[in-house]
Amino acid sequence: MKGFSLLFPEKIIFGNGKLNELKNISIYGKNGLLITGKNFALKTGLIDRIINLLNDKNIFVFNNVEPEVSVETVDRAADIARKRKIDFIIGMGGGSALDCAKAVSGICKENYSVKDYLDNKIKIIKDPCFFIAIPTTAGTGSEVTKNAVLTYTEKDIKISLRSEKLIPSISILDPELTLTMPETVTAYTGMDALCHAVESFFSINANPFTKLVAKNSIKLIFKNLYKAYKNGKNLKARYNMLYASLLAGFSFANAGLGAVHGISHPVGAILKLPHGLINAMLLPYVLEFNKKIINKELKNLNKELQCDLIENIKKLNKKLKIPENFKKITKITEDKIDYIISKTEFKTGSMTFNPVKMDKNSVKQILQKVF
Ligand SMILES: [Fe+2]
Known part of the structure; x- marks a missing residue:
């Protein structure tokens, strides 16, 4: 019989209406970056809801994640995180938004492009930015995994940025968010x-x-x-x-x-x-x-x-x-x-x-x- 080890996020909050728990989570720092898709979160009012739940924080919104997110988008979001001295990151949406946010949390403490990590020039060594994952689809699994799948445009491939450090700090799974x-x-x-x-x-x-x-x-x-x-x-x-x-x-x-x-x-x-x-x-x-x-x-x-x-x-x-x-x-x-x-x-x-x-x-x- 083989042995095994298991990896999990620090905390998983699951249940109807559980998005509201966001206001009770202790989050270090003042400046947050909310990373999400282009239309969904705006249309559903979820961006405003998150800003209201975290009304004691400054939340900057990056809602430019495209389906099958590209390395260029990750680099743009990571630049914003660095310039705004972001303390924590929230990824909300489907797999692409979550994977983008996850990658940004892993790389934004250093000044390298995500391509440098994917090309194996460097590794994720520093602890990532505190990262909260909030899926709004039921499928990606990104809320509990250690990898972010990205489209490496110039190489015509999809590739995973992998590190145990990328596992979200907290995942909030609220089935009500998937109703639409x-x-x-x-x-x-x-x-x-x-x-x-x-x-x-x-x-x-x-x-x-x-x-x-x-x-x-x-x-x-x-x-x-x-x-x-x-x-x-x-x-x-x-x-x-x-x-x-x-x-x-x-x-x-x-x-x-x-x-x-x-x-x-x-x-x-x-x-x-x-x-x-x-x-x-x-x-x-x-x-x-x-x-x-x-x-x-x-x-x-x-x-x-x-x-x-x-x-x-x-x-x-x-x-x-x-x-x-x-x-x-x-x-x-x-x-x-x-x-x-x-x-x-x-x-x-x-x-x-x-x-x-x-x-x-x-x-x-x-x-x-x-x-
Ligand atoms: Fe998949």
């Missing part, structure tokens, strides 16, 4: 959470704890994702989805992911499609590919879930209007497949945790099916 998520965002982020749970369950680095929470996450997503998609105001389904996403986050933060994420990052950087959509389409194909190694464990999981995992994922995709392959979305040439493979990272990150060892040929086999 549009249908497609509910579907894509929910399927991303399912990928986190399934991939970490079969990861070669999984341990008894990660398997337990991943399994529970899969069960909750199967029961609640379609309900939340069909009726966004269903608070019980939203609560269960945010909880499932948190469990999946715990699991993959400690066990790693697999080939779905390993392939989805270059596909996302090149085709500019949403992360959760790409993952949802890839998941059944990667599981079929992995079957030769995971078959026994898959059969046991199927028994416990009382369904066939792969077939159920396909059914769920259909109900969420996620196409079976990319043909319905975009045209992919053979050259493009080769380009995607050339940008795939095999030696580090998600791919290294896949139960079947992946190489260029295996990725090609999967891509030819899903494209």
Whole structure:
């Protein structure tokens, strides 16, 4: 039996209306930087709500995070943090806003570009800025992980800034904040959470704890994702989805992911499609590919879930209007497949945790099916 270690944020606050706890948290310093997406937080009034909750602090707002956030945006936000002598950072929104805020918290105490860290010229050594993560989607898991996924524009890749120091100091998960998520965002982020749970369950680095929470996450997503998609105001389904996403986050933060994420990052950087959509389409194909190694464990999981995992994922995709392959979305040439493979990272990150060892040929086999 292998041993294991587990990483968690210092504190997780979960529950309906729990955003209000923000005013009770003891935060050192006066100057805060709120990092969020372009439209969502403004439209929903959440920016004003946070400023009101922290009315004894000076909150500067950076609401310029784009989907699949770029290194340039991280550098712009980090510059603001340095110039304004920011004491703490709040990231609020989906995966991109949270990952941007997380990266800024890790790099803003030094004067380097985030690219210097991603190029391995330097490491995050200093303790990051106090960082509070507030997800408004149910899928990213970023609120409990040690990495921030960024688009490295000039290299045409998505890459993770990784350090145990990047784990948020505090995460506030309030299901009420997810009630306004549009249908497609509910579907894509929910399927991303399912990928986190399934991939970490079969990861070669999984341990008894990660398997337990991943399994529970899969069960909750199967029961609640379609309900939340069909009726966004269903608070019980939203609560269960945010909880499932948190469990999946715990699991993959400690066990790693697999080939779905390993392939989805270059596909996302090149085709500019949403992360959760790409993952949802890839998941059944990667599981079929992995079957030769995971078959026994898959059969046991199927028994416990009382369904066939792969077939159920396909059914769920259909109900969420996620196409079976990319043909319905975009045209992919053979050259493009080769380009995607050339940008795939095999030696580090998600791919290294896949139960079947992946190489260029295996990725090609999967891509030819899903494209
Ligand atoms: Fe993901």
